[in-house]
Amino acid sequence: MVDSFEDDMRDARELTEAFWKEQFAKSGWTYRPITDFIPYTGNSGPSCAGHAAAPKNAFYCRKGHFIAYDHQWMEGLWKEMGDGSVYVIIPHELGHAVQAQLRADFRHNIQAELQADCYGGATLASLVASGALNVDEGDGRELLLSLEAAGDSTDDWLDPAAHGTAKQRQRSFALGYNEGVEAC
Template sequence: MLAALVLLATLVASCGTLPGSPPDRAEPGDAASRGTPCESNGDDFPGDVLLARCLTEWFWAQRFQENDAQYRPITRFVAYQGTDGPDCGGQAAVPENAFYCPIGHFIAYDAVWLKAMYDQLGDGAVYVVIPHELGHAVQAQLVGNFSFNVQRELQADCYAGAALGGLIQAGVLSAEQGDEEELLINLQAAGDPTDVWWTPDAHGTPEQRQRSFAQGYTEGVVTC
């Protein structure tokens, strides 16, 4: 918990600079699954991917329930390699991407690409990309009114931050201080950079993305 508080302080103090890293890993068989339906221990890449998805959906199911609504879990969670991903409404999946497809309500990710980021940049990669895409799955269940796609993307970053912050506060994820560049780099790479059904280059600047993520992390879902 101390680590979480340190991370929180780092994020709060980080306007214009690099925020702290997202949860570095969940403790195996410890807090990771306590009180949650998530059994993965986040020990390795496949485990972290499963845990990030499970905990984030668990987080949103609770938030929806608090508002007398029911969160609708994604129908599929598809790992692909390069060009062999599922299409979305006739649009082919592209390499080095992760995306939420509203048609079918599923998420797909290039596992080779995500694993490479995980290996190079740290396991925070998974805890940025997956919650961001699940943020789009949440948006699809809410009434959204965005003038610009960048707003949609920044809200997904905010939702990702809110989910991670909430999970840390709930004690089901532990945060460790890590390389501060990790989060920035991961936010820059956090999925759907080439979605054709959103305007290209409309994800926001790295600074905007950091700010949105940190806002959700520190202030919660309602500020997103």
């Protein structure tokens, strides 16, 4: 049976949170799951600490500890490149939810974005290794590059000024993929 977009979104969230629950438990900590996972369209997204949601984006909001995503934009990427798109973006956003739990001074900057890409790569490698996830096309290590190629320069999520260049992002993602969370 072929998964729908909604199935893949739900699985990406659940599998990634299960991964982090286990990672936290190894250190004797308790992972705090996000409170909500909110689809929106265009400009209709929830605001975060006074900032309006941007179209063509997915984001973690520390105030409220939730993730929101432009449903149409994500589904478009999913149609274009398959479930890999969801498995790059959602683990990245949950990576911010992890950072917010580990760092009192958490804020979104390029360093945090690259670490979230690294966390995303580590999550993905673990899901592939455990058999929870079959990567449909190509190598998991290449997924972030495929996403950059499938995206559009107007996509907020892929904005190099906020997230780092494609090369920096791919390097961080591959570091996590190859060496795991500790390397991030």
